[in-house]
């Protein structure tokens with residue numbers, strides 16, 4: 001956590017987040033400063049790998065592969081249909097190259113998918129470097145109770161997710177009145193169950209930093225992420 005690049009971003013209000021779904025990437029990083037040159041083998045391998053993953057991923061929602069020294073991984077959110085997954089990957093593949101045209105490593109996240117590539121094998125390792133948080137600027141009226149509910153829901157989801165083949169779980173919890181809390185946790189499937197649990201526990205430990213008393217929040221990383229909101233955001 002101390003070594004993590006931990007950018008705190010206040011992105012949108014809940015309303016904006018809802019209307020922006022599917023439009024813009026949530027965030028992107030260069031994961032290395034190394035560059036490739038135009039028309040190099042690296043570029044052509046990256047292009048081949050991107051189209052390979054585009055073909056391979058949507059049916060299961062997860063894909064990884066390497067061509068020569070280019071390693072790539074795609075994860076679609078656990079509730080996406082193959083069509084949604086494919087559409088998101090098309091956006092991600094094009095957008096990351098537009099924003100990071102010559103970078104040998106980058107990660108881009110959308111609501112429904114993430115795409116990561118690097119010139120070194122990163123499979124099976126928890127990515128602590130590429131991680132960020134965002135939150136809904138609106139404050140809840142009873143932060144202490146709310147924070148406990150958020151932590152309780154997400155902790156329960158972690159216990160479930162890491163035992164599942166998809167390393168993914170969603171759920172909801174009642175709040176005071178008619179309010180409800182909705183949560184989602186997910187890991188990339190190159191991680192072992194134990195690594196997934198570890199990754200998510202570390203993400204959840206950032207709750208007091210990112211999301212104290214906030215109506216919604218996310219910690220999103222190269223290996224795992226969580227999100228909670230006071231409105232439903234998962235397809236059922």
Ligand SMILES: *[C@@H]1O[C@H](CO)[C@@H](O)[C@H](O)[C@H]1NC(C)=O
Pocket residue numbers: 033034035102
């Ligand atoms: C890679 O390219 C960027 C943008 O052109 C440049 O700022 C950076 O210094 C380059 N990195 C290296 C290691 O040369």
Ligand SMILES: *[C@@H]1O[C@H](CO)[C@@H](O)[C@H](O)[C@H]1NC(C)=O
Pocket residue numbers: 137138139
């Ligand atoms: C929420 O609380 C923080 C800290 O007290 C404050 O800076 C911020 O303006 C509040 N947000 C809204 C939308 O009122």
